[in-house]
Amino acid sequence: MSLASLGQGVQDLQLFTAVRESRLVYPIVLSTHLACIAIFGGLILITNLRLLGWALTDIPATEMIRSLRPWKQLGFVVMATCGVLLGASKASEYLPNPFFQLKMGLLVGLALHGYYFRRTIYRTALPIDSRKARAAAVLSLILWVGVVSMGRWIAYYDPPAPPQQNLPTASSVTDPKTTCATVAPIQVMSFGGPSRIMNNTAVPKETWTRIAAITAAAARFSLSVDC
Amino acid sequence: MTARSIVYDTSTNFLNVHEWAYGLTEVAHILSLAVGVGLIAVVDLRLLGVGVQRVSAERLWRATAAISLMGLVVAVTSGLMIFSTDPVRYFDHPTMRFKLLLVLVALAFNYTLHSRVVRGNHPPIVGSSVAVLSLLMWVAVVFSGIFYAFT
Numbered sequence: 001m002s003l004a005s006l007g008q009g010v011q012d013l014q015l016f017t018a019v020r021e022s023r024l025v026y027p028i029v030l031s032t033h034l035a036c037i038a039i040f041g042g043l044i045l046i047t048n049l050r051l052l053g054w055a056l057t058d059i060p061a062t063e064m065i066r067s068l069r070p071w072k073q074l075g076f077v078v079m080a081t082c083g084v085l086l087g088a089s090k091a092s093e094y095l096p097n098p099f100f101q102l103k104m105g106l107l108v109g110l111a112l113h114g115y116y117f118r119r120t121i122y123r124t125a126l127p128i129d130s131r132k133a134r135a136a137a138v139l140s141l142i143l144w145v146g147v148v149s150m151g152r153w154i155a156y157y158d159p160p161a162p163p164q165q166n167l168p169t170a171s172s173v174t175d176p177k178t179t180c181a182t183v184a185p186i187q188v189m190s191f192g193g194p195s196r197i198m199n200n201t202a203v204p205k206e207t208w209t210r211i212a213a214i215t216a217a218a219a220r221f222s223l224s225v226d227c
Numbered sequence: 228m229t230a231r232s233i234v235y236d237t238s239t240n241f242l243n244v245h246e247w248a249y250g251l252t253e254v255a256h257i258l259s260l261a262v263g264v265g266l267i268a269v270v271d272l273r274l275l276g277v278g279v280q281r282v283s284a285e286r287l288w289r290a291t292a293a294i295s296l297m298g299l300v301v302a303v304t305s306g307l308m309i310f311s312t313d314p315v316r317y318f319d320h321p322t323m324r325f326k327l328l329l330v331l332v333a334l335a336f337n338y339t340l341h342s343r344v345v346r347g348n349h350p351p352i353v354g355s356s357v358a359v360l361s362l363l364m365w366v367a368v369v370f371s372g373i374f375y376a377f378t
Contacts (some may be wrong), residue, residue, distance in 0.1 A: 027377040042265020
């Protein structure tokens with residue numbers, strides 16, 4: 001089973017089909033994902049500036065980390081929920097995409113980073129060793145810059161064109177049976193039809209419980225990982 | 228002669244010529260936005276009474292203002308570079324016009340009312356209102372930037 005066909009199975013799930021085909025949910029989720037980078041990125045940045053010793057050195061680093069932790073967790077949960085919705089709704093394109101694979105690799109790196117420095121930096125009550133703090137901050141910044149960059153570049157990858165088979169020959173082409181009547185509504189839907197938050201394929205009740213399940217999973221994860 | 232008839236061949240723009248220039252500029256735009264807006268958000272959270280509570284909002288603002296300004300300068304510069312790749316299309320698009328206007332308002336707000344309230348001794352309701360307004364404006368800037376591509 002190829003990555004693309006695995007992704008096709010994921011994105012064909014009703015929830016992800018609904019996100020992909022909706023006129024407004026997809027851009028709303030994408031904007032929220034980006035807004036989280038802008039708002040909660042600042043929390044990661046200020047923590048790292050403190051660990052580097054470049055700002056607010058009169059506040060103990062441990063206290064800074066502790067006071068910002070719930071807000072970082074909130075940011076992570078929102079960002080990850082949106083990210084899963086975005087990624088899974090286009091999984092067949094994304095899984096074989098090298099930029100997406102790199103981004104996932106860097107996210108794994110961030111999780112490992114959090115675990116590695118957990119005892120000495122992120123969850124310690126003792127004063128932090130400044131050399132270790134600098135190492136943790138530099139690594140965190142590199143990994144996050146990588147995650148954001150690769151996230152943006154997912155859109156830049158052109159998959160190799162599939163080999164074309166069974167091209168129609170002049171004699172095999174017959175007059176199209178479908179008339180414009182069936183095509184027009186589709187065009188109206190995609191170019192300025194009625195604005196619907198979810199289109200007809202969406203089943204709102206189940207959709208919300210599934211999004212809640214993704215959020216809950218992200219919340220559980222965020223409690224165990226620091227950044 | 229209208230502005231639109233000025234001869235400018237976008238195919239000569241550096242960002243349209245070099246394969247990686249556009250992508251790198253976009254990444255710089257997003258990262259610098261995170262630096263500029265993210266540090267403003269840290270101050271806003273403090274104005275709302277949460278986050279780094281050990282020091283005052285003014286102290287946080289003083290510690291982050293220079294880096295935040297650098298982030299915003301890079302964000303605006305890289306944004307204008309992206310704008311220059313196809314200025315007529317960007318300028319004619321209503322969502323992009325809204326975003327440009329909102330950026331100007333948000334920047335003006337940040338360096339007038341926002342910084343004054345942060346430094347002054349105001350009742351908490353004033354600080355909270357300014358913080359909520361500031362956060363909403365910057366989030367709206369991000370939303371309009373994305374919705375430009377979808378509307």
